Amino acid sequence: METALTWIDQHSEALIRLADTIWEYAEVGLREHKSSAAQIKFLEEEGFTVTTGVGGMPTAFVASYGQGKPIIGFLGEFDALPGLSQKRVPVRDPVKEGAPGHGCGHNLLGTAALGAAVAIRKEMEATGLVGTVRYYGCPAEETLVGKVFMAREGVFNDLDAALTWHPMHLNSVWMSQSLAMNSVRFVFHGQAAHAAAQPHMGISALDAVELMNIGVNFLREHVIPDARIHYVITRGGGEPNVVPPVAEVWYYVRAPRRTQVDEIYARVLKIAEGAALMTGARLEVNFQVGCYDFLANPVVSQLMVDSLKRVGPPKFTEEEKAFARQIEESFAPGQKETVMRGMSAPKETWDLTLHQDVADIFDAGKILPGSTDVGDVSWITATGQITTATYVIGTASHSWQVAAAAGTGIGQRSMLVAARGLAATACELFTKPEVLAQAREAFLKDTAGKPYVSPLPPDLKPPLEQLAEH
Ligand SMILES: [Zn+2]
Ligand SMILES: [Zn+2]
Known part of the structure; x- marks a missing residue:
């Protein structure tokens, strides 16, 4: 020494x-x-x-x-x-x-x-x-x-x-x-339309975001108290006169253990799918990062x-x-x-x-x-x-x-x-x-002898390009 x-x-x-x-x-x-x-x-x-x-x-x-x-x-x-x-x-x-x-x-x-x-x-x-x-x-x-x-x-x-x-x-x-975490962006794709003249022809991606958030806010009652779920709406549409064709909400799901994040995240994902189903919007899930x-x-x-x-x-x-x-x-x-x-x-x-x-x-x-x-x-x-x-x-x-x-x-x-x-x-x-x-x-x-399983999807690349945009 x-x-x-x-x-x-x-x-x-x-x-x-x-x-x-x-x-x-x-x-x-x-x-x-x-x-x-x-x-x-x-x-x-x-x-x-x-x-x-x-x-x-x-x-x-x-x-x-x-x-x-x-x-x-x-x-x-x-x-x-x-x-x-x-x-x-x-x-x-x-x-x-x-x-x-x-x-x-x-x-x-x-x-x-x-x-x-x-x-x-x-x-x-x-x-x-x-x-x-x-x-x-x-x-x-x-x-x-x-x-x-x-x-x-x-x-x-x-x-x-x-x-x-x-x-x-x-x-x-x-x-x-420290807390385990997933950071995920949920993008909903709808259909633009004149919000007054032809709203029946539109699919609001923002509606899907809002319905997802409502679902998750109800979920809070049924997760462990130490879990933390927070979100920001990063895209909500352009003007009120156009049914928003694209909207995005970015979530962090955190909990004391990785297994707890996995459980809660699976339910958040189901809620996102439900919001897409309710509105007819298409869901795109962009996993950002996750950690133990x-x-x-x-x-x-x-x-x-x-x-x-x-x-x-x-x-x-x-x-x-x-x-x-x-x-x-x-x-x-x-x-x-x-x-x-x-x-x-x-x-x-x-x-x-x-x-x-x-x-x-x-x-x-x-x-x-x-x-x-x-x-x-x-x-x-x-x-x-x-x-x-x-x-x-x-x-x-x-x-x-x-x-x-x-x-x-x-x-x-x-x-x-x-x-x-x-x-x-x-x-x-x-x-x-x-x-x-x-x-x-x-x-x-x-x-408990369990091997480490990466929280990342196997095809996810490090966010190098994303950085270049900022
Ligand atoms: Zn730091
Ligand atoms: Zn540090």
Whole structure:
């Protein structure tokens, strides 16, 4: 483990430079060409073999080093969010108005995971550690695309464990379950007609949309309370004087478990078919994306907390603390409590500005509303997620405050802690087969031995063209 951790310490500047470069690129999902290339260059220079274009996505790649079992994979992300461009200052000030920014800190996420992978490669070289280390360059997490399409291609299937992390308020692990989800657009095709002169000759696609929504709103009474179904009408017709020939409604169906989404979605689909039948409109179903809930592996998660304690939490400078206090001034009244309560954080952390300890597991068995494509990997292999304090306690996710901290010492310092924590966890898994076996046992128990089935239709392609339209 010493070699791996020393490598990270000695290369902290190179890692910070890479994270900063990606922070500046701030490319949104499936357009992360420069960010992906920067990571590939770094990995190739360190002797990794890289396969690009994974899952039909030009910015997705798998980098591999070593051979044979065990195979440990690090998951990295690098996509930015639209509209969150932000300078490295503690007040709202975009680099470019309306441009994307790293409001989820994925510039740090990908870099720390990559750093851990390279550190393990050095450990292998120095100590004769046997096995394979992989780094997965996963694009478009924010739109729940990258890992789901990569998973459908089977690239995670032979992993013994997947390790990742997420920028956060606290140094700990993330065990909360995220929601499984389907995102689907329902298009109804009718027949245009003069709405006053010949309404009897028209078929209103909008009627079909409205009837579908009524059906689904009645369905709400008969689904589990934790399910979330939301929709927007994206096309409703042109003018009242023309019977709408085309109308579209876009649905998200979410629930704590994938099987629950499957059940509810089957009923929503029947309702859509019913609406088509009632109006005579033709139904077109455009499946966008779907993902699994996040299943944290308890063995890997505990190992991650122990590893974080071993490598130690970040220690911020006076300058960083002052920056953090200024960020805090931008919060709405009561925000810290609302945010920290929402993530089930230990109460003693709510009033802090920056977290400088390691918190024990606090969110096992909780549900965090929202979805992540790490969920899909977590149903394929034993998966754990570290969190480190890359932003100020009480910061809202997907905000300029996250982006600002991710471009400064606060984010960078905690990114290096994440890299060290991930590398330490992997060293344990490589050298202690009994721990890996326990993780596997817990995984089989939690999944009841059921194999992962992709939520995507087999012929669905990644939404590359769709992006070009926006
Ligand atoms: Zn995000
Ligand atoms: Zn994120």
